[in-house]
Amino acid sequence: MSGLEHGRTVALLRDGCADDWRSYTHHPFVDGLRDGTLPRAAFLHYLIQDYVFLVHFSRAWSLGVVKAETLEEMKVCAGSVNGFVNHEMALHIETCAAEGIDEVTLFNAVEEFENIAYTRYVMDAGLQGDFLDLLASLAPCCFGYAEIGTRLGVEAAPDTPYRAWIDTYNGSEYQTAMTRLGQMIDGAMTRRLGPAPETSPRWSQLQKRFTTATQLEAAFWGMGLRKA
Numbered sequence: 001m002s003g004l005e006h007g008r009t010v011a012l013l014r015d016g017c018a019d020d021w022r023s024y025t026h027h028p029f030v031d032g033l034r035d036g037t038l039p040r041a042a043f044l045h046y047l048i049q050d051y052v053f054l055v056h057f058s059r060a061w062s063l064g065v066v067k068a069e070t071l072e073e074m075k076v077c078a079g080s081v082n083g084f085v086n087h088e089m090a091l092h093i094e095t096c097a098a099e100g101i102d103e104v105t106l107f108n109a110v111e112e113f114e115n116i117a118y119t120r121y122v123m124d125a126g127l128q129g130d131f132l133d134l135l136a137s138l139a140p141c142c143f144g145y146a147e148i149g150t151r152l153g154v155e156a157a158p159d160t161p162y163r164a165w166i167d168t169y170n171g172s173e174y175q176t177a178m179t180r181l182g183q184m185i186d187g188a189m190t191r192r193l194g195p196a197p198e199t200s201p202r203w204s205q206l207q208k209r210f211t212t213a214t215q216l217e218a219a220f221w222g223m224g225l226r227k228a
């Protein structure tokens with residue numbers, strides 16, 4: 001998957017850090033989800049951390065509502081917050097409940113450094129910069145998982161125990177939301193930087209945000225594997 005399904009901006013930013021993007025989307029953790037060889041302890045460690053990650057990511061997306069300049073931008077950001085809090089976190093809550101881990105325990109889990117670094121980096125990008133700085137640092141998470149979900153939907157071993165995780169990100173609801181998000185990002189860029197944002201003096205900073213967030217995603221997988 002390397003086309004324009006998530007818009008022009010995301011394609012450019014992804015191509016601007018192709019090696020980092022591959023390290024993130026083809027990480028050994030992802031191979032383990034695909035083949036079913038990922039140790040259960042590593043998956044649960046990741047999932048507990050990811051619950052806390054989503055709490056802080058929801059805060060960052062809420063900042064998007066604050067920094068938006070159009071109703072469409074506000075709607076996409078508000079929809080993302082709703083998606084996390086009321087849907088995406090359900091996967092974490094249900095999977096952990098089956099292992100005897102309740103939601104209060106999840107909410108109070110001690111954050112790993114990789115988790116703190118990533119979520120607070122994104123939050124600070126949005127606080128310090130404008131809507132585009134925030135989006136550039138939020139984007140790798142959204143579109144990376146969309147790519148991974150699509151690929152693993154095709155490639156995963158039929159008996160992988162991680163099918164529910166794969167289905168969450170390969171599902172049409174998530175994929176449709178990502179298409180809409182890609183369109184919104186293209187519109188937000190054009191509105192602020194003109195029809196060729198990659199020629200703007202701001203582009204290198206936006207690329208830096210995107211690249212750093214991509215590297216932080218790979219580090220997040222690595223954190224999960226520490227419990228392998």
Ligand SMILES: Cc1ncc(C[n+]2csc(CCO)c2C)c(N)n1
Pocket residue numbers: 050053054057080083084141142143145146177217220
């Ligand atoms: C470390 C980490 N990175 C990405 C996601 C996936 N995710 C989080 S927010 C979001 C976008 C929804 O608009 C998606 C896909 C995750 N769960 N954990």
